[in-house]
Amino acid sequence: MARKLLRFSMLMLLAYAGQVCAPPPLQAQQSGKAAGGAVEGKQIFITTCAACHGLDGGGGEHGPDISHRREVQRLSDKALLQIVQGGVPGTGMPAFGSLGADQVKAVIRYLRSLQGQASAAEVSGDPRHGQAIFFGKAGCSQCHMAGGEGGFIASDLSSYARTSSADDIRNAITDPNRNLNPRKRTVVVTTADGQTLTGIARNEDNFTLQLQTTDGTLHLLAKTELRSIEYQPRSLMPDDYASRLSRQELDDLVSYLVSIARGNGKPQAEPE
Ligand code: HEC
Numbered sequence: 076m077a078r079k080l081l082r083f084s085m086l087m088l089l090a091y092a093g094q095v096c097a098p099p100p101l102q103a104q105q106s107g108k109a110a111g112g113a114v115e116g117k118q119i120f121i122t123t124c125a126a127c128h129g130l131d132g133g134g135g136e137h138g139p140d141i142s143h144r145r146e147v148q149r150l151s152d153k154a155l156l157q158i159v160q161g162g163v164p165g166t167g168m169p170a171f172g173s174l175g176a177d178q179v180k181a182v183i184r185y186l187r188s189l190q191g192q193a194s195a196a197e198v199s200g201d202p203r204h205g206q207a208i209f210f211g212k213a214g215c216s217q218c219h220m221a222g223g224e225g226g227f228i229a230s231d232l233s234s235y236a237r238t239s240s241a242d243d244i245r246n247a248i249t250d251p252n253r254n255l256n257p258r259k260r261t262v263v264v265t266t267a268d269g270q271t272l273t274g275i276a277r278n279e280d281n282f283t284l285q286l287q288t289t290d291g292t293l294h295l296l297a298k299t300e301l302r303s304i305e306y307q308p309r310s311l312m313p314d315d316y317a318s319r320l321s322r323q324e325l326d327d328l329v330s331y332l333v334s335i336a337r338g339n340g341k342p343q344a345e346p347e
């Protein structure tokens with residue numbers, strides 16, 4: 076019971092730390108706009124298209140699937156542009172004359188990225204086998220949550236594949252140090268009594284460090300009482316999966332992540 080409570084309060088702390096550390100979304104939006112980039116396209120899609128076509132373009136009550144269907148994937152950008160600007164007369168697809176050409180292009184680029192994720196399902200993987208690898212052999216679940224189970228030192232991967240292509244997912248698994256977020260780098264401290272702790276800094280100021288170790292425990296440390304703090308330019312995540320797992324096993328993992336992002340945490344039978 077006491078143990079459960081402790082775990083609960085730790086989770087609360089983590090949720091709190093997450094909020095404090097979250098980057099200001101405004102900045103991302105602005106830079107996205109400046110570049111006419113993916114962020115703007117995503118926003119337009121969410122506010123203008125998702126009500127009918129679904130957040131992932133997979134279709135809804137008022138509009139068909141425009142991300143998985145091959146006919147739509149095969150349409151040229153020009154054809155898509157005409158559909159969005161002119162609508163499809165006599166159907167529920169309205170004309171979006173009020174969107175400027177740049178906005179329409181941005182939303183089409185975003186739609187292409189959704190279609191790219193959709194074709195990630197076409198990796199020759201077996202999502203159920205991927206699930207077994209995730210929770211077994213590869214030990215991903217020691218650190219990551221997926222579909223409501225697993226560890227919580229690293230991010231929850233339940234919806235990760237919704238915004239990443241198959242290649243990005245594969246790279247994230249085989250090359251975890253490539254785009255390492257400095258906040259997620261490995262921190263190794265030595266305490267006054269010579270104990271070494273390895274983990275991720277959850278919160279830090281001039282005097283204190285909250286270090287979360289791989290087992291999930293949060294350590295509240297006073298910096299003056301530490302013998303050393305070392306920030307290592309690498310992720311806690313093992314970087315040898317490319318050699319530990321076969322190509323097929325990596326495909327299985329990717330399919331598993333794609334399938335839970337689409338369903339509700341359970342690996343789904345792939346459509347088509
Ligand atoms: C009010 C609901 C609604 C909204 C909002 C909407 N659509 Fe549609 N859309 C539809 C319907 C219904 C169809 C099917 C038209 C038909 O039957 O051919 C469609 C068709 C399409 C098609 C063609 C699919 C095909 O089979 O050829 C594309 C592409 C598309 N929409 C993109 C978009 C984009 C991008 C947006 C946002 C800018 C958007 N839609 C907003 C309802 C909507």
Ligand code: HEC
Pocket residue numbers: 209213214215216217218219228229230231232235244247248251259289310311312313316328
């Ligand atoms: C020892 C802990 C650990 C293990 C084991 C581990 N990871 Fe990670 N993983 C991390 C950390 C830490 C990060 C950095 C960012 C974060 O918190 O997600 C990360 C990042 C990721 C990311 C990128 C997430 C993002 O939001 O950018 C993916 C995808 C991922 N891991 C998948 C896996 C898979 C699949 C496995 C098993 C094959 C695995 N990881 C095993 C700790 C781990």
